[in-house]
Each structure stands twice: as C-alpha cells, then as structure tokens.
Amino acid sequence: MAGLTSADVERVVLRLAEGAEAAADSLNAADARLGDGDLGVTLSKGWRAAAAQKLPEDLGLAFLALAKTFQATASSSFGTLMATGLMSATAACKGKKEIPWNEIPALLTMARDAMIKRGKGELGQKSVLDIIDAIAAATAGLAGPAELFAAAREACDRTLVSFRDKPNGLGRARMFGEKSIGIDDPGMLAVQVMLLALAER
Secondary structure, eight states, X not given: OOEEEHHHHHHHHHHHHHHHHHTHHHHHHHHHHHSOSOHHHHHHHHHHHHHTSOOOSSHHHHHHHHHHHHHHHOOSHHHHHHHHHHHHHHHHHTTOSEXXXXXXXXXXXXXXXHHHXXXXXXXXXXXXXXXXXXXXXXXXXXXXXXXXXXXXXXXXXHHHHHHHTSOOOSSGGGGGGGGGTTSOOHHHHHHHHHHHHHHTO
C-alpha cells in the first residue's frame, strides 16, 4: 500500500465504531471508577456518527469532517480532545488525496501538541496525552502500516503498565489522588480499545 487515503480512513472508522460499540460497557465501568462513567458512550457515539458519513477524497477535509462530527455528537472532555486531535491533521493534509505512511507519526505528534494545548495538560500526568506521545515516538521512522500498527500496540500496552501504579494528575481523575494508583486511566484504555478494534480484522 502506497499510503493512507480517505477510503482507508473510512474503513478504519467503521472498525473503530464496531470496536467502540462492543467495548462501551467496559469503558463506562472503567470510567466510573475515576470519572463520570460515560466514556464508552462518548467513544461509541462519536465513531458511530463518523462511520455514518461519506468522507471527501481530500484527506484534510476528511479529518475536518471527522473532527466536526466528534465535536457535535460526543460533547465531553474526551470527545473534545478527540475532535482537537483530528482537527490538527486538517491543515497538514489539506489538498492531499494520499499521504505516505511514514507521515502518520508526525500527525500523531501534532495531535498530541494540539490536545495538550486544548486540555491544558502536561505529559506525565497519566492521561491519554501520555499514550499518544508514546505511540508517536514508537512509530517515528516507520514506513509501513503493519509495522506502524505493531509498534503502536506495543507502545500502548507498555504505557498502560508503566503508568498504572502512578496517580492521575489531569481531569476529573486527578481528584481521586492516591486512590487512582493501580487503576488504568480510562482515556488510555480508550486508545487500547481502538487499537484492538483494528487488530480484529
């Protein structure tokens, strides 16, 4: 495969919608331990609405459409961060019908930076920001979809383990302080759910 196209994104979005739907209850339960208990609903609603639309061939416009959909249908802090990350790819991909696979890590880095700015968070606070950062670093320099995915999965799993015994320092979960030690961050688990959804095909 030469690179990522809008058609590829549509197929990915469909898988994400199916995976998020299947994991909605478990994500809600995980989120209830440190938050509002609605993360599974947020993720499922966002990707389900995204999967229902036909994306433009222009990748920049495709990412813009996905960002707007998440903003409109998944109005929570996590949904806003997802929309922010997707929006960050709009300018970089505008006017392009295809991008090389080795540009995806840079898009992840841009998403991380945009999410940090929007959420006023920092790396090291045991949040989705840390897992996006780890995946971006692990996939840098890789040029094929299979190796990108394998590196992303490994980075995701490793990051969950490395942060598990740390307290949360961002968002609603930070209010639980020491009680959050030993509990996986729900946002990190959401990323794992999305990667697992892609692995099941």
